Structure formats: C-alpha cells, structure tokens
Amino acid sequence: AKESGRNNYSIYNSSLGQRHDQALQLEQALRKALSQQQLQVHYQPKVELKTGQLHSLEALVRWKDQELGQVAPADFIPIAETLGLIHQLGQQVLRQVCHQLQQWGPLAVPVAVNISAKELADPQFLSQLKQILAESEVDPQLLELEITESCLLPERAAETQRVLQKLRQLGIRLAIDDFGTGYSSLSYLRHLPINCLKIDRSFIKTLPDNTNDRQITSAIIAMANAMGLDVIAEGVESQAQQEFLLSAGCQFGQGYWFGKAVDQSNILHLLRQAKQY
Ligand code: C2E
Numbered sequence: 001a002k003e004s005g006r007n008n009y010s011i012y013n014s015s016l017g018q019r020h021d022q023a024l025q026l027e028q029a030l031r032k033a034l035s036q037q038q039l040q041v042h043y044q045p046k047v048e049l050k051t052g053q054l055h056s057l058e059a060l061v062r063w064k065d066q067e068l069g070q071v072a073p074a075d076f077i078p079i080a081e082t083l084g085l086i087h088q089l090g091q092q093v094l095r096q097v098c099h100q101l102q103q104w105g106p107l108a109v110p111v112a113v114n115i116s117a118k119e120l121a122d123p124q125f126l127s128q129l130k131q132i133l134a135e136s137e138v139d140p141q142l143l144e145l146e147i148t149e150s151c152l153l154p155e156r157a158a159e160t161q162r163v164l165q166k167l168r169q170l171g172i173r174l175a176i177d178d179f180g181t182g183y184s185s186l187s188y189l190r191h192l193p194i195n196c197l198k199i200d201r202s203f204i205k206t207l208p209d210n211t212n213d214r215q216i217t218s219a220i221i222a223m224a225n226a227m228g229l230d231v232i233a234e235g236v237e238s239q240a241q242q243e244f245l246l247s248a249g250c251q252f253g254q255g256y257w258f259g260k261a262v263d264q265s266n267i268l269h270l271l272r273q274a275k276q277y
C-alpha cells in the first residue's frame with residue numbers, strides 16, 4: 001500500500017484500486033480522443049432481404065486508443081453519457097456522417113445514426129442538428145435517427161413527441177432501435193411520428209429454432225406492417241434467419257450475414273458496386 005494520507009482508492013494492488021485506475025484512465029483517454037477528434041465512424045449495410053441488395057447504412061462509432069487499443073462502444077458510450085460527453089460525441093458522429101454523405105454525392109444512400117436518450121433530451125439538439133445539415137448541405141431525407149425505447153420515457157412523452165415531430169418536419173427519418181426490449185405501449189407508439197421498427201438482435205439470435213422468438217418476431221413484423229412502418233431485423237447471421245424473416249414479411253435486414261461495419265474506404269467500394277446494378 002502507498003503511504004498514509006491517501007484515500008482507500010489509491011491503494012496499489014487492491015482490485016478496487018485497479019478498477020478505479022482503469023476507469024480513470026478510460027475517462028481521460030476518452031476526453032482526449034474527443035478533444036482531438038479521434039473517433040471514427042464505420043458503416044454497416046442494411047439490405048433488402050429479398051434480394052440482398054444494399055438499401056442503407058448504419059453509422060457505428062469506433063475508437064482506437066494508442067494505449068488501450070480498440071475500445072467497444074458498449075464500454076465507452078455509457079461513460080460518455082455519465083460524464084456528459086455524449087453530446088460532444090454525438091455531434092462529432094453526426095458531423096462525420098453528414099460530411100460523408102456530401103462526399104458520396106450521387107452514390108449516397110440513407111445513413112442511420114444512433115442517438116442517446118440524453119442527446120434527444122438536450123434542448124440544443126435540434127438547432128445543432130439543423131446547423132450540421134445546413135453546413136453540409138445534405139438532404140435530410142438521407143438521415144435517419146435510431147432511438148431506443150428508453151428514449152421514450154412516459155414522463156417526457158410530450159417533450160419527446162414535440163422533438164420527434166420537428167425532426168420529421170425537417171424530413172429526417174426515425175427508427176425505434178432494439179424494439180421489443182423496452183416497455184413502450186402500442187398506444188404510445190401509435191402517436192409517435194416514426195418510420196421504422198428495428199427488431200432487437202436478442203429475438204433474431206435464436207431464429208429459426210426457438211418457437212417463442214419466432215412468434216414474437218412474427219408478431220412485431222405483422223404489427224409494423226399493419227401500422228405502415230418499415231421493419232428491419234438486426235443481427236441476422238445466417239441464411240436460415242434471412243429466410244424465416246422473409247417468410248414472416250420482414251422487408252429489411254442487417255447483420256454479419258450481410259456484412260459487418262467497415263470503414264469509409266471499404267464502404268465507398270460497396271456503394272460503387274451497388275450503383276452498378
Ligand atoms: P446497436 O445500435 O444496437 O448496434 C448494433 C450492434 O450490433 C453494433 O455493435 C454492431 O456492430 C453489432 N452487430 C451488427 N450485426 C451483428 C450480428 O450479426 N451479430 C452480432 N453479434 N452483432 C452484430 P457496436 O458497433 O459495438 O455498437 C454497440 C452499441 O453502441 C450500439 O448498439 C449502440 O447502442 C451504441 N452505439 C454505437 N455507435 C454509436 C453512436 O455513434 N452513438 C451512440 N449514442 N451510440 C452508439
């Protein structure tokens with residue numbers, strides 16, 4: 001242990017101390033990465049299930065730190081949210097995506113960006129987004145925002161609805177991410193100006209063998225179709241899953257079976273190929 005006069009957390013070799021050091025190191029590295037704009041955006045294809053053709057993309061943030069190596073979003077997004085850095089992070093992702101869309105020009109396809117509940121609740125979110133769109137001169141119809149059901153807290157229902165309405169008025173598309181894992185009621189959903197339901201990977205994972213998940217998935221697809229919403233399955237990893245989803249009436253899919261998220265140069269390649277058909 002270190003000399004006296006220090007608090008318990010800095011005692012060396014205790015597991016608690018190590019964990020504390022690691023969290024601190026991660027925090028400092030993340031602050032640095034943000035201030036130096038070191039985060040990168042990768043893109044994963046969303047395809048039409050019937051043909052396998054590229055339909056659109058999802059932007060997924062990537063962070064490679066010099067010392068820590070590749071850090072997973074699942075490990076740093078929650079930290080960014082806790083530390084209030086998610087706004088800055090989200091802005092950087094949106095900027096990169098809009099810049100990319102502009103660069104792609106006629107090759108561009110719609111890109112979905114993940115938005116945290118905290119970002120959506122930020123009173124400045126809308127004006128900042130408008131500014132990014134104006135700067136990049138990107139058609140808002142090429143932008144989709146993926147929000148999770150946790151964004152739809154009943155306590156904030158009125159405010160959320162107002163923001164979503166304004167986003168729709170701009171022409172931006174809205175998708176509910178990880179659908180089926182939250183608690184949003186159907187009656188609430190019905191009043192939201194959304195375009196798409198994204199079925200959570202946990203239901204797709206066990207397809208087509210698991211009866212329960214087959215029924216849930218089919219029900220979500222039927223409901224989306226009945227409500228006139230697009231529906232996409234995430235985490236599609238096999239042909240059997242693709243076939244089941246197709247037969248259940250699902251139009252779109254995303255997952256390793258069709259392709260992982262790749263960097264901008266690889267995605268440009270894909271966009272060029274897609275244009276040839
Ligand atoms: P998500 O939005 O549900 O994104 C899907 C995650 O599943 C991604 O992980 C993706 O790489 C992974 N995935 C895609 N297809 C498959 C598959 O077939 N099998 C399996 N096992 N996984 C698949 P990733 O990139 O690590 O992102 C994790 C989460 O971090 C995302 O979940 C999202 O909630 C969050 N995230 C990522 N980028 C951003 C961002 O720019 N902003 C915010 N706020 N959150 C982000």
Ligand code: CA
Pocket residue numbers: 058114146177
């Ligand atoms: Ca997502």
Ligand code: CA
Pocket residue numbers: 177178198200201234
């Ligand atoms: Ca998801």
Ligand code: CA
Pocket residue numbers: 178
């Ligand atoms: Ca998720």
